[in-house]
Amino acid sequence: MTHTTLAGPAARTSAELIRADEAALAHNYHPLPVVVSRAEGAWVEDVEGRRYLDMLAGYSALNFGHRHPALIDAARRQLDEVTLTSRAFHNDRLAGFAESLSALVGLEMVLPMNTGAEAVESAVKVARKWAYEVKGVAPGRATVIVAAGNFHGRTTTIVSFSDDETARGGFGPFTPGFRIVPYDDLAALEVAIDETTAAVLIEPIQGEAGVLIPSDGYLAGVRELTRRTGVLFIADEIQSGLGRTGTTLAVQHENVLPDMLLLGKALGGGIVPVSAVVADRDVLGVLRPGEHGSTFGGNPLAAAVGSAVVALLETGEFQRRAVELGAVLDSGLAALVGRGVTGYRQRGLWAGVDVDPAVGTGRQISERLAREGVLVKDTHGSTIRLAPPLTITEEELTTALGALAGVLG
Incomplete structure (x- = not known):
């Protein structure tokens, strides 16, 4: 060193x-x-x-280690050009990042954000909007089902559907609209789904809970159940994704493609915070100008580093x-x-x-x-x-x- x-x-x-x-x-x-x-x-x-x-x-x-040469080089080159424009303007790095990330995971569109918690919050908003505009859920009634033992971040909305009292205690009142079911329990999940359900949000492997790996067939079962009942499947791969488990995504161990994929952490290469919601157009297309945003989300420096991360993953190494x-x-x-x-x-x-x-x-x-x-x-x-x-x-x-x-x- x-x-x-x-x-x-x-x-x-x-x-x-x-x-x-x-x-x-x-x-x-x-x-x-x-x-x-x-x-x-x-x-x-x-x-x-x-x-x-x-x-x-x-x-x-830091999936790619500290100061990976390819990632440091991408950041340094971008620092000499432009680092931030806000989304008030286009920048020359963002489209390439979105195209390559979409192709890597097999979905069509990217909503760029910064932190993992922002990706989760964004997914909740998108799922609710989709439920009202596409599924026809009554206004203000949309619900999201999550798993016991989850960890998706620490914002007030996210701790509203945590069962970790250390994360929750003293931070109420909490955001309504969530149901908690046991992890790795398809029967309980099926019972919880009703006409108000917009989405099921789960970690393919629960990291904070102690790297809990579900039974074989669970993820495929969630995919089949959500498809059959007209509910979005949101996979939080912020910790489990981007090569960590031996596949690009942990859901790929069961050949599953969710409706929404949440990425973060390693997407920024240990250099800048980068996160993303990735989904097809019929899901992310519900967002319109002014309804959601982030000053730093999709900035040129983040896009340059994110593109370099995708390039490393494309090799399969x-x-x-x-x-x-x-x-x-x-x-x-x-x-x-x-x-x-x-x-x-x-x-x-x-x-x-x-x-x-x-x-x-x-x-x-x-x-x-x-x-x-x-x-x-x-x-x-x-x-x-x-x-x-x-x-x-x-x-x-x-x-x-x-x-x-x-x-x-």
Whole structure:
């Protein structure tokens, strides 16, 4: 990892910066005590020069690693041209981005936004508009069905249909119009659908819940049920998509194409926030000028980086790497079951690992791993998530698995 040192204020230590963060920032996160100052590939470096293997990759925002050369080059070239126009004008990068992204996923139109939560909010608005104008739902009555254990973001509307009290508590009143059914339960979903249902919104794999993978046939069943009942199927692939699970999209493991696809995180290449709602014209066509927008959505810098991300995925290299290295991850985790691990769920280069409470909480294991130079993050108390960059090498992955075995005792 090479870098240059810029002149400026006297450097502060990790401890000093952590204290400054705690004094100056709202405490809406509980980060591990690691202060990253540089990164490249699968590695990050703190302000004291300690190196860490990044096994989280920004919750899949860094699928292509830190500072991937093709993505950095696309950003640098665009910085020399134009970075923002707003959608008050056209720009010369957006059409190409939309065309290539549509072709990659097999849908017709793109609604560009910035964050994953914005994509989800946009999809809810589009689904409601579609329900009123196309399906004929009575005004103000449209409902959206979601799954228990979901994580789609933290806006007030999105936490309205969360069952995570940490995300919800103290933030009401909540937005009506949502129904929660058990995840991976087609019978419950069928019962919940009625004449007011605009859409079913689910994660093909529930990430925040601990990388929960549904039963074989569930996604295909959701697709068949929504098609039969005249309901939109919205797949939130913000974490699961763009190569993470060994296919471009996680729904492709069951050869499913949803009506609306939500993308984010890795779409910005770890450089800028980029998200998108992708759907056919008969769905996204319900939006008209003035009804929805975003000042930064579809900006030229985002479009340039997004286009470079699509170009990487078009080669199929990263999907293949997720399959091949996913087998290494699976084998390594299987060897730890009964040795500090009570179970795990894995698809491609993504896993939720349940830690035996006798050896520590998920947070404690994450802290121990950080001291060994490996970064992961806990969720729901006893689970840690592994989602390394798709650029990680087999040797690096094996090193991380060895470190995990070591801290489990």
